[in-house]
Amino acid sequence: MIYPAFQIDSRIQDAAARAMEKIAPVLKGIDDTTDYNQQKMLSAFISSGVSESHFAASTGYGYGDRGREVLDQVYAKALGAEDALVRYNFVSGTHALTVALFGVLRPGDTMLSVTGLPYDTLRGVIGLTGDGNGSLKEFGIRYEQVDLLPDGTPDYAAIAQRVTPSIKMVYIQRSRGYSLRPSLFVEDIERIAKIAKEKAPNCIVMVDNCYGEFVQRDEPTSHGADLMAGSLIKNPGGGVAPTGGYIAGRRDLVESCSYRLTTPGTGKEIGCTLGNNRELFMGAFHAPHVTGEALKTAAFTAALFSEFGYDVTPKPDEPRADIIQAVLLRREEALIAFCQGVQKGAPVDAFVTPEPWDMPGYDCQVIMAAGAFTLGASIELSADAPLREPYAAWMQGGLNFHSGRLGAMLAAQSMLERGILEA
Template sequence: MSDFFRIDPRIMQLAEQAEQIAAQKFAEIDANAAYNGEKVLAAFIKNRVSEPCFYGSTGYGYGDIGRETLDKVYAQVLDAEDALVRHTFVSGTHALSVALFGVLRPGDKLLAVTGKPYDTLEEVIGISGTPGNGSLMDYGVEYGEVPLTGGGLPDLDAIAQAVPGAKVAYIQRSRGYSLRPAYTVEQIQEIVQTVRRVSPDTIVMVDNCYGEFVQRREPTSVGADLIIGSLIKNAGGSIAQTGGYIAGRKDLVELCSYRLTCVGMGKEVGCTLHQNKEMFLGLFFAPDVVANALKTAAFAAELFRLMGFDSYPALSETRGDIITAIRFGTPELLTAFCQGVQKGAPVDAFVTPEPWDMPGYTSQVIMAAGAFTMGASIELSADAPMREPYAVWMQGGITYASGRIGILLAAQEMLDRGLILK
């Protein structure tokens, strides 16, 4: 029972059962967090992080020791040759866009080898939006896709046939607004090996958003040339206020830095405006924060399974990211879940989320996101396009206690509306 929130005893009984079933999974999550925490600590120590690294710079940002050290720490943690970590990346999509424009040239081919990319990249690529808006296709970049198998897995045979001649093989690790699985590092390794076998010069680029620290290795550990992510998701540990990263091969990171700033200056400029400390501290906390998000996800998956709903992934499946998709089947259930999650948020709990025309998305989106940092989906949030199969994509939970309450309040909202446990 809770002394502070009204939760029906039937929901509490199911919650206790879900936690008992999930106990072994929780132990595995904690073990991974301990390993990744040691990895981060070792990188801080080896790269001589010190208080001057936390000072910000202004103007051109020449000689910013914090910026330069943060890049080195990220590179070591992510098993990469180099990294570009900046608060001036406004989102994961922005960092991905910089990476794509950084390495692709007119006449090159971009091949998405894990099906259609996330909605917000459609206009970046040019497969939607207004012609002439400056997309990759406007600049003469050819685009192709390799569909997934019927089970939502990469089609390795089809990739091998399609990838020769492609400049970039693009992998989206997370599921986006689909019910296919998020890919593990081991599955990404299979894609990398397939590409290398038939087209060794093709650049393998991975959208790593939501995947950092979920496992003990990252895609760069198994041969990916570039990985990209957002600091208001896993890697920022809920402390970084904004930003993103690009990590991987040194020559490619340099090309990306030319796109972010300008050719010839690249990583040597860019003031940090007193953001360094938050980015260092966020990375330091990230393994444990990701563990809390994973526990929240595992708990939600099992709780709603006990209520009769399908979750993706199920508790027993190996995770590739922090997201749990729950199929509700009706707009009423979906809306009630999101509005219940909002009631458990530490910020803006009094707000009622409603579907709206969110920039970059083709369908109306409902989003529960009461966060200390706006849009930070490492904090408990739930969002979904208002379309079939009326599934919600839930992620985050910077503490397990708060994440658990948010999930329970979502269930309570559904019960209050007479939609469950009839």
């Protein structure tokens, strides 16, 4: 039943009903994983002894901030890591990744990306784009790359050939980014880590885990990864964290990263929280459930647009390693109409009409639909894409499935009203 305020064509409503029938077993599987992960998170809170006193604000140097210390502990337990560094002053996932890279790499080291070219915003960090100022390249850190196979999967044979004892870091991007290659499951990451450790026992296996947290029952740090990082305005912030990021993994590596974030010798021991602890704790607690809602929204979107003949990846019933759903819309005007329709289903700024624009860190115009309580929060319903072939929309998030499903239907309605959708 669609609320009367939303004028959605009956043909789209019928297609949505068929989509819901098709994904019923998928939704059950998502619920099972969410149930497990939510229990895991609750266990992390209980075993860490979280109390109201941990929500108190600290100022200045933040010495003795018990909430900061326990928050790190909760995330470490929930993510299956020895330690974690969780801070509101990570300004983005790219920032957390950058701190991790600079925290453990030194001049003369070699970083080997085994999942092809990293996400757009990290290329400037490495020194692949831009003027190189402040990049890893400027600090004498070498970058090498193993391309993915034509089907977008890791080239395990090539990885085995390229990893030698001279490689300091094997870098893995879990999510597809703005590509159509499959995202990686923890089992894939474990296989890469095993190869890497056989060839270079002392190398650091690092994972960009953005969009992947709580999608499966385990995280990369439970499957051979030494270090991983991500953003709190994606999965692990549960739609509550207003900003921030995390680094998790081996205790010694997390400590090195903390020296990069603050100063050598002080590391995790300083950094006031300014009253942000409560929201970060609450966001962590909600994270498994909200991630499940985003996965349901993704599965429904895939099923709905499959009904209209569009190629989607992943397929509606395909296992998922992250929350991202790509819909191949084939035409620029279809992509724009899709994103503008998603915006109409947002709780914030629904009256805004997204238009393509030049966004820092990208090599072409990008359109973004994101009516969010937190600016740029990818765990809230959003859809974005660079305006280039194959004109695919990358949709992610959904704080709850009820509104997320409606957002996908409004995207279809927007296309139908412009004569683009063949319903």
